[in-house]
Amino acid sequence: MGRHLEQSIVLIGFMGVGKTSVGKSLAEKLNWKFIDTDEEIEKELNLPATEIFRTFGEKVFRAKEKEVIERISHEKNKVISVGGGAFLQKEVRAICLENCTVVLLDLSWDHWLDRLPLIIETRPVLHNRSLDDIQQLYEERKSTYNYHHVKVDIDERSIEEAVDQIMNDLTAAN
Numbered sequence: 001m002g003r004h005l006e007q008s009i010v011l012i013g014f015m016g017v018g019k020t021s022v023g024k025s026l027a028e029k030l031n032w033k034f035i036d037t038d039e040e041i042e043k044e045l046n047l048p049a050t051e052i053f054r055t056f057g058e059k060v061f062r063a064k065e066k067e068v069i070e071r072i073s074h075e076k077n078k079v080i081s082v083g084g085g086a087f088l089q090k091e092v093r094a095i096c097l098e099n100c101t102v103v104l105l106d107l108s109w110d111h112w113l114d115r116l117p118l119i120i121e122t123r124p125v126l127h128n129r130s131l132d133d134i135q136q137l138y139e140e141r142k143s144t145y146n147y148h149h150v151k152v153d154i155d156e157r158s159i160e161e162a163v164d165q166i167m168n169d170l171t172a173a174n
């Protein structure tokens with residue numbers, strides 16, 4: 001098994017690039033367990049992310065996000081999909097880069113636009129922002145996604161094709 005497949009995989013990238021959907025399918029392929037940190041946070045606080053943001057604010061969400069990631073990043077044989085904002089936190093980046101293989105799902109803005117209608121309702125960070133504001137956020141977030149081990153181009157790829165590409169790139173990157 002290649003070096004990059006010896007520790008758990010963390011999928012990062014902007015909201016809606018497919019971390020959850022691709023992560024689930026990648027975990028099945030590797031026969032590893034799948035964990036989505038957004039789902040974990042929602043389960044532990046017993047509220048959807050939109051409600052957590054609305055009731056307690058982003059700060060509480062981020063603190064819980066860090067706590068969840070600190071706990072699970074030490075476990076082996078897991079595919080971990082983190083939220084689109086997880087890498088805003090320096091400590092989260094450091095923990096993931098130290099303990100896991102961090103894979104960036106890289107989707108261009110033009111392709112990302114097709115995702116917007118699929119995610120707008122359930123992503124509080126996108127609410128009350130114009131398309132220009134969202135594009136600005138997409139550009140700003142790029143610098144936080146620079147912290148990765150492997151970048152996988154997923155433009156023009158279905159979920160299954162993205163999984164195959166990740167497997168290829170992880171093997172080739174050794």
Ligand SMILES: Nc1ncnc2c1ncn2[C@@H]1O[C@H](COP(=O)(O)OP(=O)(O)OP(=O)(O)O)[C@@H](O)[C@H]1O
Nearest residue numbers: 014015016017018019020021083084118157158159
């Ligand atoms: N390769 C793909 N091709 C087409 N649609 C996709 C692809 N990957 C994901 N999708 C669709 O895009 C939407 C967002 O995907 P997903 O929830 O997996 O994104 P995410 O990266 O986990 O987002 P977030 O950071 O907000 O959790 C879903 O409706 C999913 O079905």
Ligand SMILES: O=C(O)C1=C[C@@H](O)[C@@H](O)[C@H](O)C1
Nearest residue numbers: 015049083084085123124125
């Ligand atoms: O990009 C973000 O800041 C977020 C992305 C989602 O995955 C959730 O973690 C939450 O909605 C915040």
Ligand SMILES: [Mg+2]
Nearest residue numbers: 019020038081
């Ligand atoms: Mg997700």
